[in-house]
Amino acid sequence: MKSFKLLSIVVIVAFLLAACGGGATAPKELKIAVLAPLSGPVPTFGEMTRDGALLAIEEWNAKGGVLGMTLVPVVEDSQCTPDPAVNAANKVVNQDKVHYIIGEVCSKASIPISEIANAAKVIQISPTSTNPSVTVDGNGITKPYIFRACFIDPFQGLVGAKFAIEKIGAKTAFVMVDQANDYVKGLAEFFEKAFTEAGGTIVGTESYTGSDTDFSAILAKIADAKPDVVYLPDYYNIVNLAMQQAKEKGITTPFLGGDGWDSADLNLAAAAGGYFTNHYSPDDPRPEVQDFRKAFEAKYNGKTPDALAALAYDATNLMLSAIKAAGADDTDKVKAALEAITFNGVSGTITFDASHNPVKSATILKVTAEGVKFEAVVNP
Amino acid sequence: MQSVSKPQKPPVIVSPNSFLAWIGKIFLLVIGLFAVYILAINLFDKPYLFAQNVINGIQLGFVYALIALGYTMVYGIVKLINFAHGDVFMVSAFVSFFAVERFALHQWPQRLFPGFNPSLSTVIGTVTTILLSMVICVLLAITIERVAYKPLREAPRIAALITAIGVSFFLEYFGLLNFVFSARYIPYQRPFEVVTWYIKDGIHLVESGVTPPDGAITISNILIIIIFATILVQIFLQYLVRRTKIGIAMRATSFDKPTARLMGIQVDKVISFTFAIGASFAALGGVLYAIAYPSIRTLMGVYPGLKAFVAAVLGGIGSIPGAFVGALIMGQAEAMTSGYISTPMRDAIAFSILILVLLIKPTGIFGEPEKEKA
Incomplete structure (x- = not known):
């Protein structure tokens, strides 16, 4: 009986070692953090943001990842509130050693996250925080590692x-x-x-x-x-x-x-x-928008993507395209790639200005009792 | 040698309070006069706007009155500030929300008997919805009392107070969980449509898409319902406390618990009954509040609860008419602050009133100083 126990332990340990060995030779993993308010005052924003980002990551993984690395999302709840946002940012930066953050939705949460990310040389792209202070510090100097996918306030x-x-x-x-x-x-x-x-x-x-x-x-x-x-x-x-x-x-x-x-x-x-x-209307006839809408609805049981999902999707794609263009998991090179990028996304063609704010068009929507209708597009 | 301490002269006490109280009263007088001055200017400048603010304040004040009754009755009888009371108010709003949204309880007569008079169906259905919320909140309050407060009946009062805060947090953050009420702001589906009238050269219906003329004052059916419901509750409560056996038992228990027990009053039952009746009024308030301000979430009870508590203290905690008057004053203070100073200031003013009352007249308007029991 005793020898059987010993044997089984040896077998299990051998299996575990084999598994680890297998992991070492498999393609490397690249972690992407998604910080979104899944609880707190605006959980619907958080869910859409997470779903949009995860859809983009899934699509890249289906194409073989980035630079041969499989993408692993790390989703944290930052609650649209400064304190939980700081905790979530510290966790993904220090504990999970993430180099790329997508998030947060709310400006008041994105601003404290940007301080942490910038100090740690971690690239953050906020999909929807529109306050100028997200990418620019109190002295008007652009935070080098912080970008956003939406236009600003x-x-x-x-x-x-x-x-x-x-x-x-x-x-x-x-x-x-x-x-x-x-x-x-x-x-x-x-x-x-x-x-x-x-x-x-x-x-x-x-x-x-x-x-x-x-x-x-x-x-x-x-x-x-x-x-x-x-x-x-x-x-x-x-x-x-x-x-x-x-x-x-x-x-x-x-x-x-x-x-x-x-x-x-x-x-x-x-x-x-x-x-x-x-930022976007799902009724926009452009093929980028319609392809995205189809993929999103297929993945999430027919849920129509809103602007939060579209921008999270764009932000994630921006980040991954820049990593691919930089050719390495090196945040300094990725940052330079983002500054030079011309990205054709769901929410419009995005280039970055000196303050890391995108230059793109805006949509005006009208609310009616039947639903939200596309009204006009206004160019900057 | 041991010195025999000789009897000392009693020290002359110079009350430090007399001077401070004097300064305080002058200070208050100045603030009061200033407030009256501002209100008077605005009254003469735009009387209709002033009247509109008074009406807005009445709507808030009457809802606060419904909540404040529960605070004051429970305090009167067990000397406990039941901080979970504001969360019972919240639970009531959610119960009515689910009853209306999921089960269409507000239209049950018409659904059961097609061809039933639709407006009568709405009235019966709404009353049923309110009664259901009241019953569930009564059960909740009795459970809270049994589980959290009764075991601490003989413990120091601070223990029960801290437990009350704990129960309040439990209800709020348990409600926050996704499988309970979730954290989101939920648009509340009203059991009936809110209809508004404007008063200017008579009373006219406000039609959608048509702006009422200049200087019109608007009132809504929900305002009238809130006023009537609160007045009915007050009359009912006066009758209950003054004229019925259970009311006499409540007063006896509040006056002297051990003696009441000796006289054959089942004190525990009376206390449970007090919690139940306070919760039922809060439940009524919760449904009416949600209809008037149709967005609900688990933390919605915090501010109305705290303000009703201030109202109860202002009126004299333990006094039923005091709670009513205090709540009306709170409603007016809030409406006037948001009308003539700024909306974010209203919470500051509300809680300043609490501090001032506690400093100047801790027993409140109708409160009597605590009697020493022999």
């Missing part, structure tokens, strides 16, 4: 203002802003600037906090000020509540927002009549 605010004046014909605007949210603040500031520069008047700016449910005081002021357009560049949860209450108070002024509106949980009945700037 100034551009959304600018497009929003351009659209409000040219298409809606607005002369006056009212701005609602969450003072504690970098994303909302960034969009609102640049909207105000662009709107005023184009000859419009801001008739009021009111702030609230993200946990508010009652917007009646602000809406009373809007009803009193009678602006031509209300700019509300917040996430869907606030948009649902504020626009619902606006409808009930008989406010017919069109609302205008940013890509934070883009969610399956946006209440279409409440938000109907509103417009928002976005």
Whole structure:
């Protein structure tokens, strides 16, 4: 009996050693971290981001990986909140020794992650964080290892203002802003600037906090000020509540927002009549978009990809194309490759400017009770 | 040699409080006058906007009143601040959400008997939904009381207080799990449509896509329902506490527990009943709040709960009319702050009220100073 035990242990150890030996000769692995808010205030954003990134990684692996290395995704939940984001970034950088990060969704989480990644010479591409401070530090110097796949807040605010004046014909605007949210603040500031520069008047700016449910005081002021357009560049949860209450108070002024509106949980009945700037529309007829949509729907049981999925997919493809162009798992070479890249992605043709922000077109979508419709494309 | 300590003169106590209290009162007076000045200016500047803010404040205040009753009754009877109360409020919103979204309970008469009068069906269905939420929250509150508070009945009060905070966190973060309520903001499906009227030269219906004229004040059916429900609850509660046997038992238990027990009152049952009735009002508040502000999530009970707690303290914790008056004041304070200062300031003002009440009159408006028991 005893000898049988000994024998079985020897056999098991031999197997394990063989397995390890086999691993050493197999193609090397390349880890790609995906940091997304899978819990916290905006989990639908996180799920779409993860799904888009994983689809890109799967497609590259099906083509044999990058530079002969199999891609291994490391998915962490960074909760759209600074502290969990820092923990997740430290974990993937120090523990998993990852050299490439896709993420986060929210600017307030991406900014602390970018500090860690940049210090460790890890390349981060945020798919959807639009605040300028993600790629540029407090002194206006570009963080060398940090990029993004989306256009930035100034551009959304600018497009929003351009659209409000040219298409809606607005002369006056009212701005609602969450003072504690970098994303909302960034969009609102640049909207105000662009709107005023184009000859419009801001008739009021009111702030609230993200946990508010009652917007009646602000809406009373809007009803009193009678602006031509209300700019509300917040996430869907606030948009649902504020626009619902606006409808009930008989406010017919069109609302205008940013890509934070883009969610399956946006209440279409409440938000109907509103417009928002976005990165992509699944109804765009370009073949890149339609191929991506088909692949995504096939992988995820017919779920239609939104802009978060498209940008996560683009960000991952950007990263992998740059690694391939650099020819080595060396973040300095990959960084140089990204700076020189011209990448034809789902969300448009992407090149990077000196601040590592992409130069690309934006889409305006209109919310109707039946769904979100493609309205126009605005070029920078 | 041992010195015999001679009796010392009692030290003269100069109350450091008298001077500070004096300064404090002047300070308060200045703030109060300033607030009155600002409100008066705005009242004369745009009276309709002022009236609209008052109405917004009434809607909030009446919901807070429903929650505050539970805090004040439970405190009155077991001297426990039941911090899990705000989360019972949240559970109620979710129960009604699932009842409406998954089972269409708000339309059951029409689904059961096709051809039933649709508006009557909505009324009966909505009442059923609210009653279901109330029953489930009552069961939840009794369970919480049995599991978490009853074993600590004889323990120091701080132990029960900390347990209450623990229960509150448990409900919030258990609800946050994906297979429970998940972390997302869920658009709440209302059991009935909210209808709005505007008041200007009479009362008119607000039609979609038509802007009410300048200077109109809007009110909605949910506002009226909240006001009526809260007033009904107040009348019911007054009747219950003053006129029924269980009400007398509640008052006796709150006055002196050991003696009440000696007189044959089943103190544990009375305490459970108090938790149950407080939870049922919070549940009613939860459904009405979710209908008025239709977005729910597991942390939605935190702020309304804390503000209702402040309202209960302001009115005098332990006092039922106090909770009601305190809640109305809180609602107005919030609406006026967001109307005339700024919306993010309203939480700061709400909790400053708590601090001021505790500093100046800890017993609140209707509270009586604690009597020493012999």
